[in-house]
Amino acid sequence: MRVVFKKSYDPDIDLHEHGWSRGKIVVLLGIMILLPFFVGEYYLAEAANTLIWALAGMGLMIAVGHTGQVSLGHAAFLAIGAYTDAALMNVGMPFWVALPAAGIVAGVFGAVIAIPAVRMSGIYLAIATLAVFVIVEELVILLEPITGGVGGIMAPTITFFGISFDRYGELENFYWLTLGIVALVTWGYANLMRSPTGRSFLAVRDSEVSARALGINVTRTKSLAFGLSSGVTGLAGALMGHYIGFFNYELFSIFISINLLLVVTIGGLGFIQGAFLGAILITGMPQVIAILRDNLNASTGIDIGSIPGLDTMLFSVILILFIIFEPTGLYGRWLKIRTWFEIFPLARRDMFRRQKSYLKTERMK
Amino acid sequence: MSLLQVKDLAIHFGGVKAVDGVSFAVEPGEVFAIIGPNGAGKSTIFNLISRIYEPTRGTIHFDGKDITGLKAHDIARLGIARTFQNIELFDHSTVLANLLMGRHTHSTTNFVQNMLFMPKVRQAERAHRKRVEEVIAFLELEAYRKKMIAGLPYGVRKVVEIGRALAIGPKLILLDEPASGLSVEESQDVAFWIEDMRRDMGLTVLMVEHDMSLVTQVSDRVLAVANGRPLAMGTAHEVQADPQVQAAYLGTPGEEAA
Ligand SMILES: Nc1ncnc2c1ncn2[C@@H]1O[C@H](COP(=O)(O)OP(=O)(O)OP(=O)(O)O)[C@@H](O)[C@H]1O
Numbered sequence: 023m024r025v026v027f028k029k030s031y032d033p034d035i036d037l038h039e040h041g042w043s044r045g046k047i048v049v050l051l052g053i054m055i056l057l058p059f060f061v062g063e064y065y066l067a068e069a070a071n072t073l074i075w076a077l078a079g080m081g082l083m084i085a086v087g088h089t090g091q092v093s094l095g096h097a098a099f100l101a102i103g104a105y106t107d108a109a110l111m112n113v114g115m116p117f118w119v120a121l122p123a124a125g126i127v128a129g130v131f132g133a134v135i136a137i138p139a140v141r142m143s144g145i146y147l148a149i150a151t152l153a154v155f156v157i158v159e160e161l162v163i164l165l166e167p168i169t170g171g172v173g174g175i176m177a178p179t180i181t182f183f184g185i186s187f188d189r190y191g192e193l194e195n196f197y198w199l200t201l202g203i204v205a206l207v208t209w210g211y212a213n214l215m216r217s218p219t220g221r222s223f224l225a226v227r228d229s230e231v232s233a234r235a236l237g238i239n240v241t242r243t244k245s246l247a248f249g250l251s252s253g254v255t256g257l258a259g260a261l262m263g264h265y266i267g268f269f270n271y272e273l274f275s276i277f278i279s280i281n282l283l284l285v286v287t288i289g290g291l292g293f294i295q296g297a298f299l300g301a302i303l304i305t306g307m308p309q310v311i312a313i314l315r316d317n318l319n320a321s322t323g324i325d326i327g328s329i330p331g332l333d334t335m336l337f338s339v340i341l342i343l344f345i346i347f348e349p350t351g352l353y354g355r356w357l358k359i360r361t362w363f364e365i366f367p368l369a370r371r372d373m374f375r376r377q378k379s380y381l382k383t384e385r386m387k
Numbered sequence: 388m389s390l391l392q393v394k395d396l397a398i399h400f401g402g403v404k405a406v407d408g409v410s411f412a413v414e415p416g417e418v419f420a421i422i423g424p425n426g427a428g429k430s431t432i433f434n435l436i437s438r439i440y441e442p443t444r445g446t447i448h449f450d451g452k453d454i455t456g457l458k459a460h461d462i463a464r465l466g467i468a469r470t471f472q473n474i475e476l477f478d479h480s481t482v483l484a485n486l487l488m489g490r491h492t493h494s495t496t497n498f499v500q501n502m503l504f505m506p507k508v509r510q511a512e513r514a515h516r517k518r519v520e521e522v523i524a525f526l527e528l529e530a531y532r533k534k535m536i537a538g539l540p541y542g543v544r545k546v547v548e549i550g551r552a553l554a555i556g557p558k559l560i561l562l563d564e565p566a567s568g569l570s571v572e573e574s575q576d577v578a579f580w581i582e583d584m585r586r587d588m589g590l591t592v593l594m595v596e597h598d599m600s601l602v603t604q605v606s607d608r609v610l611a612v613a614n615g616r617p618l619a620m621g622t623a624h625e626v627q628a629d630p631q632v633q634a635a636y637l638g639t640p641g642e643e644a645a
């Protein structure tokens with residue numbers, strides 16, 4: 023265990039309480055920056071994809087993990103972000119205008135629909151967000167002049183000062199751009215969570231009645247959180263559009279919404295880190311399945327490649343296992359492993375039991 | 388002028404007259420207790436004052452201002468803090484974070500400034516922390532600062548809830564059964580804290596409590612209620628000696644049927 027002797031309140035206010043954990047982030051970021059020099063094109067593209075999913079996951083995490091609002095409609099905000107960005111760039115706007123615009127349009131849309139929706143909770147909110155998703159999908163098809171309708175739309179190549187960030191032509195540049203955006207959003211998110219705004223999110227999540235008694239306007243807080251959540255997801259949508267290059271409404275299916283929910287729940291609800299772990303799992307899984315499938319096919323001749331929705335099914339099974347055995351997600355598991363090592367050999371068998379049973383009873387409610 | 392003035396307050400849930408014509412006034416610096424048997428309507432009176440419930444009739448004035456029409460989230464800003472009978476803490480946060488949440492009404496930065504964590508945000512955080520540390524020192528919560536609420540013993544959680552209410556920096560604090568479920572020693576601590584709140588912090592205290600020894604020890608005046616109606620008001624001894632109050636506690640058939 024690390025003991026930090028403090029001479030002021032600042033270490034508690036800082037993002038990282040001690041230099042060690044700050045150092046870890048620096049090293050991690052360094053590795054991420056240098057990644058294009060170590061891996062080939064295929065894996066670099068996968069890494070960019072994972073970052074985009076982590077960004078979308080962070081968006082959903084604000085709503086689900088930090089304010090307790092479940093959304094089944096977040097694919098709609100990905101779509102709004104992707105279409106806004108592509109449509110603006112197609113009329114000649116530069117990326118640095120189109121990307122923030124994509125976030126703002128998705129965010130404002132999210133905040134506005136949240137005002138009636140936040141009065142609902144649990145399953146009702148989930149259904150309402152699902153309805154929003156259906157409406158957005160229809161709108162995309164109807165607004166053909168802007169969205170390209172069923173045919174689809176092209177996300178133009180990003181250029182700054184004559185440098186191309188084309189996803190195919192200059193993959194490294196696109197990767198670095200994505201990394202930069204993700205790092206910036208992560209920083210802003212972490213800042214928010216150590217500020218009064220983040221605390222009001224957690225307050226609303228854990229007890230609305232006390233939040234009110236402390237002077238927190240629950241409706242406004244939830245709608246702000248939902249707006250920020252949609253906005254960040256919109257940014258991810260814009261990047262996803264550039265990553266895919268050419269897309270239509272089918273890219274943003276209900277499965278994307280579900281996969282995003284899996285990212286945050288499997289990753290660890292209420293932890294920014296969880297969005298990253300979840301994104302790694304969800305984007306890595308198809309690769310693992312592909313390898314397993316090939317091996318299975320080669321050794322036994324059974325071809326499971328023809329089963330549709332196998333990935334999603336497997337994710338779902340994993341999710342169920344997590345909900346039963348590790349409700350705090352991958353990040354929660356990691357925290358336990360780390361504690362076990364830190365206090366080795368003092369760990370007791372039932373050390374985390376109280377916490378776990380607590381979460382279990384809450385789930386039954 | 389009274390700090391809190393409740394006039395002819397009533398709330399009916401369908402046929403249940405949970406509170407039915409209660410009036411009282413709490414003077415500045417006073418410790419005022421409400422007692423009564425289970426289901427008498429004590430917590431409901433608190434919920435009416437904190438505007439969680441809409442009264443069927445009656446008015447509530449605080450500091451000379453009619454607060455009957457305000458929203459629940461406007462109450463803290465006026466200087467009214469409260470605790471809940473069934474502890475309502477933010478379970479997945481630390482004690483420190485819970486106390487900092489009590490500073491919400493004092494935060495002046497908006498979410499964009501917070502996201503960028505501008506220097507004024509850090510300054511405000513330092514000030515909030517300083518204020519919260521005073522509460523921690525007052526309630527002797529130092530050992531629990533970084534502990535999650537979910538793993539804390541019941542007695543500590545009750546104290547944290549008082550701390551969170553104090554962090555608001557209120558003029559009036561409503562304590563709903565602050566000593567229920569506590570050991571004799573812990574109740575004694577609560578008694579001392581209530582006296583300190585009044586004496587050192589200049590707070591006015593309105594509390595609901597079943598523990599008559601605590602009520603007798605700290606309160607200036609006591610209001611007894613039963614079945615949503617006021618029975619008697621006076622010092623703890625006067626109220627306890629009142630035949631109607633005794634009847635209500637013993638549950639004489641006539642009273643129960645009402
Ligand atoms: N939201 C509600 N809906 C319906 N009935 C309610 C509601 N809130 C309170 N009541 C009823 O009002 C009555 C008074 O309840 P209250 O909680 O105020 O009692 P109390 O005096 O605080 O009792 P205790 O000492 O057990 O805490 C009870 O009969 C209760 O069932």
Ligand SMILES: [Mg+2]
Pocket residue numbers: 429430431472563
């Ligand atoms: Mg009660």
